[in-house]
Amino acid sequence: MWRHCLLPGLAVWLAAAAPAHAYIAYVSNEKGNTVSVIDTDSWTVTNTIKVGQRPRGIEFTRDGKFVMVAVGDDDTIQMIDTKTHEIADTLPSGPDPELFTQDTTGKILYVANENDNTVTIIDIAKRARLGDIQVGVEPEGMTMSPDDKILINTSETTNMAHFIDTTKREIVANVLVDSRPRFAQFKPDGSELWVSSEIGGTVSIIDPVKHAVTGKIEFSIPGLRREAIQPVGIGITKDGKTAFIALGPANRIAVVDAATHTVTKYLLVGQRVWHMAFTPDEKYLLTTNGVSNDVSVIDVASQKVIKTIQVGELPWGITITPQ
Amino acid sequence: MTWRIVLGALTLVAASSQACLAADPRYPDWPCAQAKVPEISLPAVWAGPPLDDVQSKWKDDSKVTALVTKTAARRMPLDEAEKEIRQFLASSNNDKVMAGKLLFAGLFDTLNAERSTVMNGLERVMRKQREAADRVRADTIALQALQSETSPDQQKVDELSNQLLWETRIFEDRRRVVKFVCEVPTAIDQRLFALGRAIQQEIE
Numbered sequence: 001m002w003r004h005c006l007l008p009g010l011a012v013w014l015a016a017a018a019p020a021h022a023y024i025a026y027v028s029n030e031k032g033n034t035v036s037v038i039d040t041d042s043w044t045v046t047n048t049i050k051v052g053q054r055p056r057g058i059e060f061t062r063d064g065k066f067v068m069v070a071v072g073d074d075d076t077i078q079m080i081d082t083k084t085h086e087i088a089d090t091l092p093s094g095p096d097p098e099l100f101t102q103d104t105t106g107k108i109l110y111v112a113n114e115n116d117n118t119v120t121i122i123d124i125a126k127r128a129r130l131g132d133i134q135v136g137v138e139p140e141g142m143t144m145s146p147d148d149k150i151l152i153n154t155s156e157t158t159n160m161a162h163f164i165d166t167t168k169r170e171i172v173a174n175v176l177v178d179s180r181p182r183f184a185q186f187k188p189d190g191s192e193l194w195v196s197s198e199i200g201g202t203v204s205i206i207d208p209v210k211h212a213v214t215g216k217i218e219f220s221i222p223g224l225r226r227e228a229i230q231p232v233g234i235g236i237t238k239d240g241k242t243a244f245i246a247l248g249p250a251n252r253i254a255v256v257d258a259a260t261h262t263v264t265k266y267l268l269v270g271q272r273v274w275h276m277a278f279t280p281d282e283k284y285l286l287t288t289n290g291v292s293n294d295v296s297v298i299d300v301a302s303q304k305v306i307k308t309i310q311v312g313e314l315p316w317g318i319t320i321t322p323q
Numbered sequence: 324m325t326w327r328i329v330l331g332a333l334t335l336v337a338a339s340s341q342a343c344l345a346a347d348p349r350y351p352d353w354p355c356a357q358a359k360v361p362e363i364s365l366p367a368v369w370a371g372p373p374l375d376d377v378q379s380k381w382k383d384d385s386k387v388t389a390l391v392t393k394t395a396a397r398r399m400p401l402d403e404a405e406k407e408i409r410q411f412l413a414s415s416n417n418d419k420v421m422a423g424k425l426l427f428a429g430l431f432d433t434l435n436a437e438r439s440t441v442m443n444g445l446e447r448v449m450r451k452q453r454e455a456a457d458r459v460r461a462d463t464i465a466l467q468a469l470q471s472e473t474s475p476d477q478q479k480v481d482e483l484s485n486q487l488l489w490e491t492r493i494f495e496d497r498r499r500v501v502k503f504v505c506e507v508p509t510a511i512d513q514r515l516f517a518l519g520r521a522i523q524q525e526i527e
Binding site for chain 1: 364365366367368369370509512513516517520523524
């Protein structure tokens, strides 16, 4: 009998003693030309990897074997082997790749090339370029609909979100948003598309079926000039209830009720907060702060900043182990 | 040799004309690639309790003023400064929040003032550089004119060449220093933000 009691007790003890959140985060440092590796158990930088010139967009492959990083000034995407931390391969993007997204299977990569107004389609396994799609001027934000049917690309100068049919590989709709759209993100159920506009200072809520802007999230921080509030990165929880918006030089993350689209809180993080990533268990949200050269750790449940980690020069993007 | 000096001076003046074009027309004397932000705004660096009731009261507290002076100085490594702040606030059990507010008000005033001094200095140097560029240009033309004479006065040519050599050297040295000093306002922004964040975390 005692054994029956002891074993479950031991299991509980072991579970409690084991680290609850041992994930690895990779941060691209745009000016330092490095990628910082962060252990989310100890919240320390465990390695700094030298990469190409001007690393920005960064994402794990779905199998977790590689981290892909767009090195804009080298006109390519480098693949970091997550076991050896060495550059194992490259992917053939167009000139000045900035951001990219992949389909849910992790087979196809879509890359926004800032300098030639195209989106490049790449077969990740074959490391081969499958084609290009012509889009607006200075393409940047990239995201995929949850059903993989529609790719969204935002263009900074044209001020549009382009809806691209992934089968036909052509634009099927354009939606005008506020000035300099930077980032796009679907709600996990695909019911809404959110697009941040850096100069416009808003996040547009778009109906992805009607291709129409149905609402806008605006931000106001007492004492801070409106132009200092520049929305960029967006993170939405898997349950679609809460969103976090990075506000650039306002040095804050806005916490948004994703159902009512109202801001409930502002969290002071670091200087020029740019992009973010959740840990897979969604306990923590990590943000990159470009000017203070650090990463802030937000406890998602309590909506509090609990930690700051110094990384390389001008941290830009971040990705965390997929499992 | 003289021709090399003339060529060097001309290249420098051409380069400096490019550099003298201000990126922001509101600040024609601003010499840095970094955008000029005249003052740090309080909400950009502070999300703690309002500071309306402390204003310049921090100057009346000798412990606070001493710590402000110590931690504002950039020669003190940031992590050491943060440690000093944490220790100070931990010892202010009675009114930690007030101590934190006074300390941040002091750091904000001090570092903002220091930043303004550096920025004014940069603009002053920029104005001097413009005058120096004009002088180099005028002396280059004068030297060319001297050399074009049928029987140039070699002593005058040598004197003016020497003067031009020094003028270009000083101009170049100043330009190098300006590039370095341009990083200082950002370094001050970073320090103020980091120290403010440390205070807020302690008093929350």
